[in-house]
Amino acid sequence: MLTPFVELLDSPIVAINLGLKMFAESLESQGVEVCQVDWVPPAGGDEELADLLDKLM
Amino acid sequence: MDIKQEIEKANEEAARRMTIGEPVLVDIAPASEVIPGMEDRMITHAGPPIRWQDMCGAMQGALIGQVLYEGWARTPDEARVMLERGAIRLEPNHHHQAVGPMAGTISPSAPVWVVENKAFGPLTGISDNRAFCRQVEGNQQFGDYSEQALQGLRLWRDLWAPTLRKALRHIGGLNLKPIITQALQMGDELHNRHSASSSLFANAMAVAMVEADIPKAEMLPTLKYVTNHNLIFLGLAMACAKAIADPAMGIEYSTVVTAMCRNGTEFGIRVSGLGEEWFTAPAPVVDGLYLPGYSAADAGLDMGDSAITETVGWGAFTIGGAPGILSLVGGTPEEALAYSREMKKITVAAHPTYRMPALGFAGVPIGIDVRKVMQTGIAPIIDTAIAHREPGHPIIGAGLVRAPLECFKKALIAFGRKYNVG
Numbered sequence: 001m002l003t004p005f006v007e008l009l010d011s012p013i014v015a016i017n018l019g020l021k022m023f024a025e026s027l028e029s030q031g032v033e034v035c036q037v038d039w040v041p042p043a044g045g046d047e048e049l050a051d052l053l054d055k056l057m
Numbered sequence: 058m059d060i061k062q063e064i065e066k067a068n069e070e071a072a073r074r075m076t077i078g079e080p081v082l083v084d085i086a087p088a089s090e091v092i093p094g095m096e097d098r099m100i101t102h103a104g105p106p107i108r109w110q111d112m113c114g115a116m117q118g119a120l121i122g123q124v125l126y127e128g129w130a131r132t133p134d135e136a137r138v139m140l141e142r143g144a145i146r147l148e149p150n151h152h153h154q155a156v157g158p159m160a161g162t163i164s165p166s167a168p169v170w171v172v173e174n175k176a177f178g179p180l181t182g183i184s185d186n187r188a189f190c191r192q193v194e195g196n197q198q199f200g201d202y203s204e205q206a207l208q209g210l211r212l213w214r215d216l217w218a219p220t221l222r223k224a225l226r227h228i229g230g231l232n233l234k235p236i237i238t239q240a241l242q243m244g245d246e247l248h249n250r251h252s253a254s255s256s257l258f259a260n261a262m263a264v265a266m267v268e269a270d271i272p273k274a275e276m277l278p279t280l281k282y283v284t285n286h287n288l289i290f291l292g293l294a295m296a297c298a299k300a301i302a303d304p305a306m307g308i309e310y311s312t313v314v315t316a317m318c319r320n321g322t323e324f325g326i327r328v329s330g331l332g333e334e335w336f337t338a339p340a341p342v343v344d345g346l347y348l349p350g351y352s353a354a355d356a357g358l359d360m361g362d363s364a365i366t367e368t369v370g371w372g373a374f375t376i377g378g379a380p381g382i383l384s385l386v387g388g389t390p391e392e393a394l395a396y397s398r399e400m401k402k403i404t405v406a407a408h409p410t411y412r413m414p415a416l417g418f419a420g421v422p423i424g425i426d427v428r429k430v431m432q433t434g435i436a437p438i439i440d441t442a443i444a445h446r447e448p449g450h451p452i453i454g455a456g457l458v459r460a461p462l463e464c465f466k467k468a469l470i471a472f473g474r475k476y477n478v479g
Contacts, residue, residue, distance in 0.1 A: 040434040049431060049466065052473045056064060056312070057428045 060310070060478055064428075067311035071329050072406035072424045075313075075369060078301035079175040082231040082293060083187075085222040087214075089165035092153050092189050096165070098129065099146040103161030103362040104320025105335040106149050109140050113321035113340075115357050118200030118448025119160030120147070125202060126210045127164050133202055151316055151327075154303065155189040156295045156362035159198040159444055160321070163191045167210065168218035172233065172296035177304050188299035190292040192218070196451045199444040206451070212282075220271055220279040224262055227269035231261055233297055234410070240290070241371075241411055241421070246379035247294045248363055248372030249386060249440050249455060254290035259283040291363065298365040305424075307332050312472060313405060314425040317368050317437065317460055321360035321444070326464045328427055331471055338463035345443050345456020346387045357446040359458050364439045370408055370421035373438040373457060374400045378413035385455045386440045396438050397422070403429040403437065427472070430465045 014033045017024040024034040043049035058066070088095045095101070100123050102116060109117070117140070124136035124145060139145055150157050157163055169189040177186040191198075192213045196206035225231060236257045243253035262283055266276045283289055306315045311329035318325055325335040340358035347353065366372040376382060377397030380390040397413065400422040407420030425437055436459040443454040473479035 042432045043466075044431075044434055044462070046466075049469065052469060052479045053428060053432050055060065055478050056469075056473070057061060057432065 063310040064312055067308050068313050068405045071305040071308050071311045071313035074304045075301055075423055076408050077176045080172050080233045080297035080300050081175050082233055083173045084171035085168050085218050086171055088163050088167050088169050091171050092155055094153050101148050101150045101153055101163045103157050104318045105323055105325030105337050107320045107322055111322055113357050114447040115200030115444035116160045116321045118202055119162045119197055122197040122202030123162040123164045126207050150362055156299045156365050157191040158193050158363045159361045161362045168214055170292050170296045172300045174300035188296045190296035193288050193292045199452050200448045201451045217279050217282045220275045224265035224269045228265045238410055242414055244379050244381050246372055246375045246382055248366040250379050250382040251288050251290040255287055258290050295363055295365055298369045301369050305329050312427045317364040318362045319359045321357055324461050328468045336464045336468040338461035341458050341461055343443050343456040343458040345454045347454035351453040355445050355453055357444045360444055367439050370423035373440040375413050375421045378415040386457050399435055402433055403435050427465045427468045431469050436460045436462050
């Protein structure tokens with residue numbers, strides 16, 4: 001019996017890519033269907049600001 | 058209520074105030090008659106506060122022109138000396154309920170559009186609801202102080218504005234909300250494209266001038282001026298935007314932006330819950346297209362109070378509905394639609410009346426939230442004209458620019474400090 005992970009690799013892959021587009025483009029160039037999600041870390045990765053944002057929204 | 062609920066409630070109130078605005082043109086009057094705090098030997102300018110010595114070339118050129126126009130100096134050198142030694146008081150337009158395009162200079166004798174937001178008045182607790190904007194033209198406000206540039210200001214003062222004032226008084230004021238609503242549906246974005254709004258305004262004033270029995274010698278040149286000026290409505294749109302945004306100032310806990318402006322050196326924003334404080338960063342470079350004979354090497358940095366239009370959801374925020382502007386500022390219709398959709402992510406409301414047909418009649422995105430800007434990293438987009446980096450030139454191009462995130466970061470930190478969060 002195949003494990004769920006092997007089953008996943010055995011079927012057509014559809015990837016969801018968060019953030020940097022180059023990963024999506026790499027998969028697309030190999031014929032993989034990709035759903036690109038535009039995302040950046042809150043406050044541009046500034047942890048102090050991200051903490052403040054977390055308290056305000 | 059916890060702070061998150063306080064902010065949501067305050068931002069709802071800010072959006073409510075910004076969306077119920079009823080702007081009416083009530084007068085066209087010399088600045089000294091109507092602008093609070095306007096004094097002799099004083100010029101107000103675009104953007105956050107700035108000293109003469111820190112001003113860019115175009116701003117300095119416009120001030121030299123304004124001093125010559127008022128007759129306070131006989132030559133550009135004399136004017137420059139007066140400005141250098143502080144003989145002319147310089148203050149931001151925004152500190153006087155006013156706005157101005159590009160350098161935005163306003164001096165006592167210059168007639169300004171007077172727009173009153175009729176949604177507010179003594180009964181609402183917000184009584185001072187007037188806003189002012191100067192004449193829009195393509196020369197002196199860009200830093201050109203030539204005789205030809207100043208002649209346009211003099212004609213506005215001595216002929217065009219007084220004639221329009223007589224006609225406006227005859228009809229008892231002009232409601233601008235129907236013009237704005239219609240113009241947005243006719244392909245204007247109300248910052249750099251005013252083909253529809255200017256025509257609609259000219260129609261209204263043409264009839265008013267005839268009804269007011271204006272003598273032909275005054276009416277004909279004024280009619281030629283308003284019907285040939287594709288951007289005449291920009292001054293009205295800016296005064297409307299200022300009158301719409303001001304009532305949203307000073308709401309405790311609100312994170313909504315109430316002003317964005319630039320003086321050619323710095324970009325500044327104000328945030329409702331933080332009152333009248335400015336949060337500034339270096340003015341950005343505009344990504345633009347240039348008129349023949351000019352290039353990016355000639356360009357000054359972002360300048361003008363006209364980003365008050367984006368502050369209330371017009372300009373590049375609604376550019377998806379105004380593809381005609383792209384021939385001036387660059388970009389494709391697909392990119393323009395994407396900009397308008399993107400701005401929805403950083404705003405708190407959609408306007409119930411001002412709508413974009415190209416986006417399924419969605420309301421324009423209004424009420425920029427500094428939290429959303431910092432969370433998403435999406436900076437407000439602005440379409441704008443470009444001035445030369447040296448004094449003495451007219452308009453040289455137009456393009457698109459993003460507000461610097463640094464302003465929003467500073468505002469967010471100040472907000473956390475004021476409300477003891479962090």
